[in-house]
Amino acid sequence: MADHLxxxxxxxxxxxxEDGLVRAVDEVSFTLDRGEVVAIVGESGSGKSVSAMTxxxxxxxxxxxxxxxxxxxxxxxxxxxxxxxxxxxxxxxAMIFQDPISSLSxxxxxxxxxxxQIRAHEDISKPAAFDRAVELMERVGIPxxxxxxxxxxxxxxxxMRQRAMIAMALSLSPSVLIADEPTTALDxxxxxxxxxxxxxxxxxxxxxxxxxxxxxxxxxxIADRVLVMYAGRxxxxxxxxxxxxxxxxxxxxxxxxxITRMDREPPRRLPAIPGLPPSLINAPAGCHFRPRCPHxxxxxxxxxxxxxxxxxxxxHADRCWLEVEExxxxxxxxxxxxxxxxxxxx
Amino acid sequence: MSAAAAAGSPESAAESRxxxxxxxxxxxxxxxxxxxxxxxxxxxxxxxDISLVLGEGETIGIVGESGCGKSTFARCxxxxxxxxxxxxxxxxxxxTHLGRRDLNPVRREVQLxxxxxxxxxxxxxRVGQIVGSPLRLHGVDRDxxxxxxxxxxxRVGLNPxxxxxxxxxxxxxQRQRIGIARALAxxxxxxxxxxxVSALDVSIQAQVINLLDDxxxxxxxxxxxxxxxxxxVRHVSDSxxxxxxxxxxxxxxxxxxxxxxxxPYTHALLAAIPIPDPVENRARQRTVVGGEPPNPxxxxxxxxxxxxxxxxxxVCSEVEPxxxxxxxxxxxxxxxxxxxxxxxxxGATRSPLSPLSAGRLMPGxxxxxxxxxxxxxxxxxx
Numbered sequence: 001m002a003d004h005l006x007x008x009x010x011x012x013x014x015x016x017x018e019d020g021l022v023r024a025v026d027e028v029s030f031t032l033d034r035g036e037v038v039a040i041v042g043e044s045g046s047g048k049s050v051s052a053m054t055x056x057x058x059x060x061x062x063x064x065x066x067x068x069x070x071x072x073x074x075x076x077x078x079x080x081x082x083x084x085x086x087x088x089x090x091x092x093x094a095m096i097f098q099d100p101i102s103s104l105s106x107x108x109x110x111x112x113x114x115x116x117q118i119r120a121h122e123d124i125s126k127p128a129a130f131d132r133a134v135e136l137m138e139r140v141g142i143p144x145x146x147x148x149x150x151x152x153x154x155x156x157x158x159x160m161r162q163r164a165m166i167a168m169a170l171s172l173s174p175s176v177l178i179a180d181e182p183t184t185a186l187d188x189x190x191x192x193x194x195x196x197x198x199x200x201x202x203x204x205x206x207x208x209x210x211x212x213x214x215x216x217x218x219x220x221x222i223a224d225r226v227l228v229m230y231a232g233r234x235x236x237x238x239x240x241x242x243x244x245x246x247x248x249x250x251x252x253x254x255x256x257x258x259i260t261r262m263d264r265e266p267p268r269r270l271p272a273i274p275g276l277p278p279s280l281i282n283a284p285a286g287c288h289f290r291p292r293c294p295h296x297x298x299x300x301x302x303x304x305x306x307x308x309x310x311x312x313x314x315x316h317a318d319r320c321w322l323e324v325e326e327x328x329x330x331x332x333x334x335x336x337x338x339x340x341x342x343x344x345x346x
Numbered sequence: 347m348s349a350a351a352a353a354g355s356p357e358s359a360a361e362s363r364x365x366x367x368x369x370x371x372x373x374x375x376x377x378x379x380x381x382x383x384x385x386x387x388x389x390x391x392x393x394x395d396i397s398l399v400l401g402e403g404e405t406i407g408i409v410g411e412s413g414c415g416k417s418t419f420a421r422c423x424x425x426x427x428x429x430x431x432x433x434x435x436x437x438x439x440x441x442t443h444l445g446r447r448d449l450n451p452v453r454r455e456v457q458l459x460x461x462x463x464x465x466x467x468x469x470x471x472r473v474g475q476i477v478g479s480p481l482r483l484h485g486v487d488r489d490x491x492x493x494x495x496x497x498x499x500x501r502v503g504l505n506p507x508x509x510x511x512x513x514x515x516x517x518x519x520q521r522q523r524i525g526i527a528r529a530l531a532x533x534x535x536x537x538x539x540x541x542x543v544s545a546l547d548v549s550i551q552a553q554v555i556n557l558l559d560d561x562x563x564x565x566x567x568x569x570x571x572x573x574x575x576x577x578x579v580r581h582v583s584d585s586x587x588x589x590x591x592x593x594x595x596x597x598x599x600x601x602x603x604x605x606x607x608x609x610p611y612t613h614a615l616l617a618a619i620p621i622p623d624p625v626e627n628r629a630r631q632r633t634v635v636g637g638e639p640p641n642p643x644x645x646x647x648x649x650x651x652x653x654x655x656x657x658x659x660x661v662c663s664e665v666e667p668x669x670x671x672x673x674x675x676x677x678x679x680x681x682x683x684x685x686x687x688x689x690x691x692x693g694a695t696r697s698p699l700s701p702l703s704a705g706r707l708m709p710g711x712x713x714x715x716x717x718x719x720x721x722x723x724x725x726x727x728x
Contacts, residue, residue: 043547044518157638158412187411188575192618192634214548220627221620240624258552259622262604266580269559272552276517 005073005208006032006055006176012067013047013054020281024050026232027068027306030225032176035205037198039223040212041255045277047232048212052178054078055210056095057085072176091121094169098181100161104153111137111149114168121172136167140197159190166197173206180212195221216259220244228252231278231288234306238316246328248309248318250339251289253331257338271338287319294340295322295330363438365536365568366400366423370702371432373418377643391642392418394592395432395701402535405562405569407579407600409615410589413639416572419589420540423570424458425449436536454484457529461541463521467513473499473524474509480531498527503557519550523557530561538570543578555581576615580604585675588612591642591650593701594669597677606685608678611651649681657682665705668714670694683709 013025025047032038040048053059055070055077070077072092080088097103105113114133115126122129130149137145140163153161162182169177179198183191199222202209211222219226219240226243228236228251236249247253254273260266275292278284284291286301293300304319320327331337374389392415400406410416421427422434425441434442441452457480460466467476474495481491496506502523504516513521522542529537539558543551559582561567573579579586583600588611596609607613614635621627637654640646646653652662661681669677672690677697686694691710706713 043549159638188618189411189614189635190638192620192632193636195620196632196634215620216548217620217622220622220624244622244624254549256622258549260577260580261622262577262580262616262619263621270552270555270581272556273549274553276519276550277547 004031005034006070006210008032008055008068008070010068011051011054011070011078012065013050013059014065015061016063016065017281022280023232023283024280025054028227028229028234029068029306030227030234030237032208032210034175034208035202036224037202037209037211037222038225038227039219040210040227040229041214041216041219042229043214043277045231045280046229047280048229049180051229052095052180052210052212055176056089056093056178057082058095087121090117090174091172092174093176093178094172094174095178095180096162096165096169096182098184100158100165100185101153103165104161106153109150109152110156110164114149114164114171117168118171133167133171136171137164140164140167140170141193142167159186159193162186162190162194163197166194170201170207175207176210177201177207178210178212181214182211183218184213184215191218198222216255228255231283232280233288233319234317235289235320236316236318237306238313238318242313242316246310246313246316247331247337248316248324248327249289249320250293250295250322250331252318253337254292254339257333257336271333271340273339287321297321364399365402365404365437366398366570367433367435368396368398368419368423369433369435371396371419371422371429371434373415373422373427373429388643391415391592391645393422393429394645395703396589396592396594397432397699397701398587398594398597399699400536400568400570403562403566403568404584405571405582407571407573407583407586408589409573409576409579409586411574411639413591413642414589415592415642416574416589417540420458420538420570420572423536424456424538425452426458454532455535457532457534457537459522459525459529459537459539459542461544463518463525463545464513466525467521469513472510472512473504473516476513476524477527477531480528484532494531495527498530499524501530501561502527503553517550518546519554522546522554526554526557526561530565533565534567536568536570538572540572541574542571544574551578558582575619576604576612577619588615591639591645593650593679594677594699595651595679597669597699599675602674602676606676608672608676608683608686609651609680610655610657610682610684612678613684614654649679657684661707665707666701666703668700668704668706668708669697670708671697679704681707681709 009029011025011028015022015024028051030038042048050059066078111130111133115129118129118132134145134149137149142148142160142163183194213219223240225239227234230251236252247256257271273292278288286303290296290300299321304321306317306319308314308317309324310316371393372395373393375392376386377388378384379387396419408416422429429442433440436452477495477498478491481494495509499506504520504523543554571579571582580600586598586600586603587594588596590611596612607616617633621630635654640653648663648665649667652658667679667681669679671677672686672694694708696714708714
C-alpha cells in the first residue's frame with residue numbers, strides 16, 4: 001500500500017455556504033503510480049475538479065472542511081501546512097488548468113514565468129534557468145523556443161499557450177501532474193497534438209498523471225484507469241477496458257450511450273440521460289443518481305458502498321445495488337450499452 | 347419516436363426558391379492604426395467568398411476550427427454584420443445591404459441562438475421578460491405575450507411556472523432552452539445556431555439537440571448550425587460545410603462527409619476525434635496534423651490548407667482550387683482529393699459555388715474554360 005506514488009483514501013471535501021453544507025467530494029479513493037494516467041470523468045458539478053484541486057491544496061478556505069487522507073510519496077497532503085505546500089506545489093505535484101490564458105500572467109514573458117517557477121524551488125542562476133525553460137518549451141513542441149520564450153501569452157495561440165503551461169508544469173519534474181480539462185478549450189486538431197504530448201509523458205514514466213475530463217473519447221485515448229464521478233461520489237472505478245466494456249453503474253451506461261461515433265451510422269435520436277444533475281446542497285437521499293435512473297428500486301434509498309461485485313476483477317468497483325448479471329442485461333439497449341432509449345426533455 | 351422526416355423533400359410550395367442564398371459573401375475586418383487619423387494597414391479575411399444555398403426545412407452545418415470565420419458568417423446571415431461583397435438573399439429578397447428599418451420584418455423570420463447561455467441572457471431580467479421581449483418589439487400586447495411565453499417555455503421543456511425566475515436560477519442546459527424559446531417567440535423560419543451546445547455537458551447536449559430536432563419537425567424550421575467539430579453537427583444536418591480560414595473546403599451531404607471525406611482537412615478533422623472505444627483506439631493509426639491555422643491577415647496563397655496538408659504539392663500553393671462537384675452533390679476544393687475514384691475526378695465539374703478567385707484548374711489536371719456568367723441561377727447542392 002505504501003508503495004504507490006499517490007494514495008488517496010476516503011477523501012472528503014465540503015464547503016459551508018449560506019444555503020447549507022455542499023458536499024463537493026464524498027469518499028473518493030484511488031491510487032496513482034508513475035507512468036500511469038488516471039482519468040476522472042464526470043459532468044460539471046460532479047466534484048472532479050474539486051478533488052484535483054484539493055490535492056494541490058487549492059481548495060483551502062475558512063469555509064472548507066476536509067476528511068480522509070491523500071499521501072504523496074508517504075507524505076500527507078490534506079493536513080500539510082501551507083508552508084509545506086510551498087515546497088510540494090510545483091515541485092512534487094503540478095497542475096495544468098483548462099484555460100491557459102487566465103492561468104498565465106499577461107504582463108510577464110512566457111520564459112520568465114517558467115524561470116520564476118524554477119528559481120522558486122531551486123538555487124540556480126537566471127541564465128541557467130532560462131536555458132532550461134527553452135529546453136522544456138522545445139520538448140513540448142513549441143517551435144523556435146528560444147525566441148518564443150521572450151513572447152507574452154497574448155502572442156501565443158491557444159494550443160501554444162497550453163504547451164507553455166505543460167512546459168511550466170514539467171519544469172521541476174513533478175511526480176504527479178494534474179491536468180484539469182487541458183484540451184477542452186482547444187480545437188480538435190490541436191487537442192490531438194496535445195494528447196500526443198501526454199502520451200509521450202506517460203511513456204517516459206517520470207510522472208503519474210491525473211487527467212480530469214468530461215470527454216470519454218479523450219479518456220479512451222489516454223487513460224489507464226478511470227474514475228466516474230457523479231454528484232461528488234465515485235460511482236464506478238476500474239481499468240479503461242472494464243469501464244468501457246463491462247460498465248456496472250447506470251450512470252456510466254448513460255455516459256457511454258450518449259457518445260456519438262464518427263465511424264458509425266448515427267442513431268436517429270441522440271440518447272440522452274434524462275433529468276438534471278442534483279444540487280449538492282440538497283442531494284437526493286440514497287444513491288444520488290436515483291432520480292434520473294430508470295432502474296431505480298426500493299433499495300436505492302440506501303447509499304450503496306463502492307465495492308467490487310465481480311470476483312475476477314476485484315479492483316473494478318461500483319456503487320449500485322443491482323446484481324451483476326442483471327446489470328449486464330439491463331444495460332443493453334438495441335445491442336448497445338445505454339441507459340434509456342433516447343428519451344428527451346425531462 | 348418522431349417520424350423520420352427532415353431530409354430530402356421540402357414542401358413543394360417553397361421549392362421554387364431556396365430559403366437562404368449566399369453568393370460570394372465576403373467580410374473583411376479592417377486593421378486600423380494611427381492616433382488621430384485612422385489608417386487601414388490590413389484586413390482580417392474573416393469570410394472570404396462563401397456561397398451556400400439552404401432550402402426550406404433543411405439544416406446546414408458549418409464546421410471549422412476557431413478563427414475560420416464561421417461565427418462571422420453566422421452574424422452576416424442574421425445581418426448583425428454587413429458583408430463587404432457578395433449577396434445574401436432570404437426568400438429571394440436581397441438583404442445584403444438593407445437598413446435597420448427594412449430589416450425588421452426579416453429579423454422576425456431569422457433568429458440567432460448564441461453559444462454562451464450565460465452572457466446571452468440579461469441577468470437582471472426575468473425569463474418572462476427575456477423570452478417576451480422579441481414579441482413586444484414586434485407589437486404583441488403584454489397579456490398575449492405572457493400567454494405565449496408560457497406556451498414557449500413548456501414547448502422547450504421548461505416549467506411555465508418559472509416564468510418569473512432569473513437566468514442564474516437555471517442550469518446551463520436550461521438557460522440554452524431559454525435562448526431557444528426566445529428565438530422561437532416570433533415564429534421564425536430560419537434559426538442560426540452558433541455553437542448552441544458547446545458549453546453544455548455531454549448528456550445535456552443530447553437533450554438540447556433532440557429538442558432542436560423536434561422543433562424542426564413541428565415548426566418546419568430551417569437551421570444554420572455552427573459547430574467547431576464534426577461530432578455534433580452530424581445529427582442535425584442535411585448538408586455540412588467545412589470551413590478553413592474563411593473559405594469553404596468541402597460541402598457535402600451529411601452522410602457522405604463521414605464515410606467519404608474528400609478534402610484532406612476534413613479527413614484531418616475526423617482523424618483528430620478520439621474514438622471512444624479503447625481497443626479500436628489503440629489499433630488506429632493516428633495521423634495528427636501538425637501546425638496551427640495560419641494568420642487570416644495574410645492567408646497562404648493557393649489552397650489555404652497547403653501549409654499543413656500532408657498531400658500538398660507545388661500546385662497547391664500556386665492555384666486556388668475551385669469547388670469541384672463530385673457525384674451525389676459532394677463538393678470539395680482540393681487538387682488532390684481523397685476517397686474518390688479516377689472516374690469521379692474525370693467527371694467532376696466546377697461548381698458555381700466556387701470562389702470567384704479560384705483557378706480554372708480542376709483535380710486530375712484538366713482546365714475548365716472561364717465562363718462569363720456570375721451569380722444568376724445556381725444549382726442547389728443538396
